[in-house]
Amino acid sequence: CVGVLLESHISFHTWPTEGVITLDLFTCGAATLLPVLPVIERLFAIPRPPFFEGEEVRKPGMLWSHKLRGFSAEMEHGDTYALSSADLGEDVLGDNTYDLKEEVASVQTPFQRIDIYNLIDPRDPSSSFFADYQRSLSNDGSYQAQHPELFAPNKVVFLDGVKQSTLNGDAGYHESLVHPGMFAHDHPKRVAIIGGGEGATLREVLKHDTVEKCTMVEIDELMVTTSRKYLKEWSDCSDIVGSAEWCVDDPRADVRYEDAVAWFIDRFGEGVDEKEKKFDKDDYKPFDVIIMDALDPQVNIPFAEVLYKQPTFLQSVYDSLSEQGVIVMQLGDAPYITDPNDTIGRNENRAIITKHLLRMGFQSVHVYEEKHSNFDESWTYLVAMKDYTSRSLWYSNAAQIEVAIQKRIKRTHSGKSALRFFDGATMMTYQTPHKAQEVVYCRNKPMPAGCDEATHGFSKSRPNAPISSFEVKTSQVGDHAGRGVFATVDIPKGAHIGVDQSMTAINVTPTTYGMICSHAEEYDEVGGSLDAVVEYLWGYGVESNLYGESNVVLEATILIFTNHGCNGTYNAATETTIGTEMTVNADEFDADYFSHDPYNLAVARHLPHSQNSGTFALRDIKAGEEILNNYLDFTTDEENWKDDVRDLRNQCLGKGVGSITDVERGGLPSMKVWRDGK
Secondary structure, eight states: OOOEEETTEEEEEEGGGGGEEEEEEEEEEEEEEEGGGHHHHHOOOOOOOOTTTTTOOOOOOOOOOOOOOOOOOOSSHHHHHTTIIIIIIIIIIIIOSSSEEEEEEEEHHHSOOOEEEEEEEEETTTTTOHHHHHEEESOOOOHHHHHHHHGEEEEEETTEEEEEETTTTTHHHHHHHHHHTTTTSSOEEEEEEEEOSSSHHHHHTBBBOSSSSEEEOOOHHHHHHHHHHHHHHGGGTTTTSSOOOGGGSSSTTEESSSOOOHHHHHHHSSOOOGGGGGGGGGGGGGGEEEEEEEETOOOSHHHHHHHOOOOHHHHHHHEEEEEEEEEEEEEOOOOOOOOOTTTTTGGHHHHHHHHHHHHTTTTEEEEEEEEETSSSSSOOOEESSSSGGGHHHHTOHHHHHHOOOOOOOOOOOSSSSSOOOHHHOOOOOOOEEEEEEEHHHHTSOOOOOOOOOGGGGGOOOOEEEEEEEEEEEOSSSSTTOOOOEEEEOOOOTOEESSSGGGOOOEEEEEHHHHHHHHHHOOOGGHHHHHHHHHHHHHHEEEEETTTTSEEEEEEEEEGOOEEGGGGGGGEEEEESSOTTTTSOOOOOOOHHHOOOOSSSHHHHTTTHHHHHHHOSSSSSBOOTTTTOOOOOOOOHHHHHHHHHHHHHHHHHTSSSSOOOHHHHHTTOOOHHHHHHHH
């Protein structure tokens, strides 16, 4: 059956024996046809008569698609863009394979269009089966009926047609956005959220019992009230002890319906002095953590340009952070291994904001991914820290994170964990950037440091002198040196030194190292045994701060006996070396030489290799020669620099002995001085 309506038409095709009817409605008008769907369902989705008395006849399902055809006239604000978008327009409205596609709400605010749909997608592994969903609505005593929450449709939120959040991905997205950055601060009291109109980011922040105030700056008040009405799960804090049913009503929540860009510039922008402070004095207090839960950087609209490209705004955000402040933001879908570097194409904003963060002075920047946000792709997040030592919290092990969770995360009325997704093991997966992140990063021009094979410690272009190529004998350096390591074969210039066993090195983490030193200081009655541990670490180990605070690396092979080469006689070192103990100025510490790149995805992905396998032959080494390093390369900070230079000069002048020799002769003088001083 076909009907012609002016320049439009409607057609019906029926299969009575199958109980199927198809309808095609085509119009040339500018208005959307979505409001017609309830009428069509009411008129045509009619259950058949029962075949026998008492038979339960289910209401027929309706599969539908809605498409804009031809050259669409401009609709009301946001309609054309939203209804023709890839996420809402094509993937949802234009696809008729969904078992359930039900509009929950469509709201036009002064700033954006909000669309919320319940979906059951047979192609989505996170989606329930439609039959299970229907059974969950019954009272038949089945597993589905007893656990209807496990078979509910996936509620999906679209802003101007772009997918923003889903019920199935709520915990995966918001917990991975909030908690890695929150736990990178040891005691976050004041937190700010830029955006976050759904309320879920606020919900996650309020789970931390250290938080005294969380300021959420969201320009769209109608977005917040719409979320409260239709997205209750996103902003439900009723199970958190001490909170409120609606997270916005939590006494620690301070929600401002303002432009976040103007809000930060007016309070923390350049030129705002005491005389110009016209807002409440609490507004000017620094934040410990700031979370940007705003538009994806790939979204091509003016406000996204402001968020990610305006230096004035970003500088005001930086200036609003405390000394140990941390900023967290989502960076959109993760790169593919075949993508160009971020400076080219759709990820330009991501490259620009990273550049701004580094220019402003963030000391440690990390990128991580999460697949369980229920988007089509893995999602990318960024954490930037003002204080380099915060890296030690970022690199906490799984057990340390679990302890921190138990200490800090609030209890619930239900007795269940407040965290549904994030835990220590999950955090461990965020500490190492994905391979695709490294590959795309290394496509930058010029190629960043660390992208060459040698930095990873296993360059096939370099030969390797295995540990079996060395032996330990009395050092030829002098009486101050004790034992030494000697080559038993010729070693060519540029060869690795024992890289085959470099990963066996013992890494004493900052937490463990700090605990040992603290106990040695505090418990004098057992000082002897703990002193021996500290002396061993100081004498045989090398300090490093790659993980934020001082940790100690102990070579686990005979290379641990490698001595210092006085007056530049060292023949094995890292690629570059600072100078000799006689030529450097003990009173001038070259911070640039010893500093680490705050953002280097190649180094971050190969951090253990970077720390344990950087020694090469600086020249041809003949069999029988002693292997010598430059110990100055192992200095980690300005505090140790002067003492290290002085000690090495004394040794090279015959006025002192090396630390290993000192340990074996009865104890390091520095250890005795340290204990006496404490």
